[in-house]
Amino acid sequence: MNTSVEVYKFAVFGGALTVMGGCMVMEMGAPRRDENGAIIEDEFSPMPIVLQYLRRTWKELTFYEKMIKEPSREKLLPDPLPAPYQPTYTLVLEFTDILVHPDWSYQTGWRFKKRPGVDQFLQQVANSDYEVVIFTSENAFMIWPVIDKLDPENKFIAYRLFRDSTHFIDGVHVKNLDGLNRDLSKVIVVDWNKQATKFHPQNALILKKWKGADDDTALLDLANLLQTIAMSNVLDVREVLTYYSQFDDPIAAFRENQRKLMEQMEEKEKENKTNNPPIASSWIRSFTRR
Structure with missing residues (x-):
């Protein structure tokens, strides 16, 4: 039966x-x-x-x-602006779990929580010779209004790219930087998913996935790293990014390097003071010597 x-x-x-x-x-x-x-x-x-x-x-x-x-078009960004209006560097940012984190509660339902320091971060990098591009694996209809709230006057985020601009390979939305229409020696992509940047790993800065912790300071340290690159006029950012790619936490590695640099500068300053006393002190001693 x-x-x-x-x-x-x-x-x-x-x-x-x-x-x-x-x-x-x-x-x-x-x-x-x-x-x-x-x-x-x-x-x-x-x-x-x-x-x-x-x-x-x-x-x-x-x-x-x-x-x-495959992406909906080959050229993802328009041609660069004429000098001097085009920023030197292009910063490509994943949106989810880098700048915001999807959060759910019975009271609010689904909402996107802003990462600590995100407003300051966007302002700082946009004013530091960076063209800021959001390139996310999320759908446009869900993320576009969130970006509008984050940057309502479009002051800091120059362009927005979504899932339709990625390659879908083995279940992962991969970002092909060749379509950005930019010099790759000046392109930095920040993501938490290494597979999403596998076409150009030398351009990637892979951070730990932010899960909503309120004491997180990674964006502030990232802004300092990016500012250091811009102020140093780095000719090929891939050399810097390749160095930091060896660390599980590149932001922590940068923070440690900065601490060591400060210690060296302080030691150097102490040596200079010991070997070369201030002019005023030398002048007084020369007139009070018996």
């Missing part, structure tokens, strides 16, 4: 799939028509009618697959 029921279920399921497949072929494989209803000839018109429908259906399915897996 149970066997009969199972066979019946499979038969119904198979029949439903057959009907759905047939409807899809009839819809997607039908020849196109002009405004008067006349059939428009295409490369499949000379074929037998069944083969025509199958080949058109396959072409449509391949087209939709390409739409999902």
Whole structure:
């Protein structure tokens, strides 16, 4: 009895799939028509009618697959502005878990929590010779209004790129920096997902994923790192990023390097004071010497 029921279920399921497949072929494989209803000839018109429908259906399915897996356009950003209006460096930022974190509660439902220091960070880097680009694997319809709230007057974020600008490979939305239309020696991409930047790992600064902690200071340290790069007029940012890519936490490594540098500067200053006393002190001693 149970066997009969199972066979019946499979038969119904198979029949439903057959009907759905047939409807899809009839819809997607039908020849196109002009405004008067006349059939428009295409490369499949000379074929037998069944083969025509199958080949058109396959072409449509391949087209939709390409739409999902490849960026919607080759050139993701417009041409750079003429000098001196174009910033020297381009900063590409993942939005989710770098600048904000999706948070849910019974009281508010879903909302995006701003990372500590995000406002100061955006202002600081935008005023430090960086063209700021949001390049996220999220959908535009969900993230666009959040970016509007973060930068309502479009003062700091120059461009916005979303999921439709990525390559979909092995379940990951990969960001191809070749499409940015910028000199890659001046492009820095900040992300938490190493796979999302695998086309250009030498341009990537991979941070730890921010999960909403209120005591986080990573963005402030990141701003200092980026400012240091800009003030140093680094010719190829990939050299700096390759160095920091060896650390699990590049921001902590930069913070430690800064601490060591300050200690060295303090030691140097002490040595200079010891070897070269202040002018005023030397002048007084020269007039009070017996």
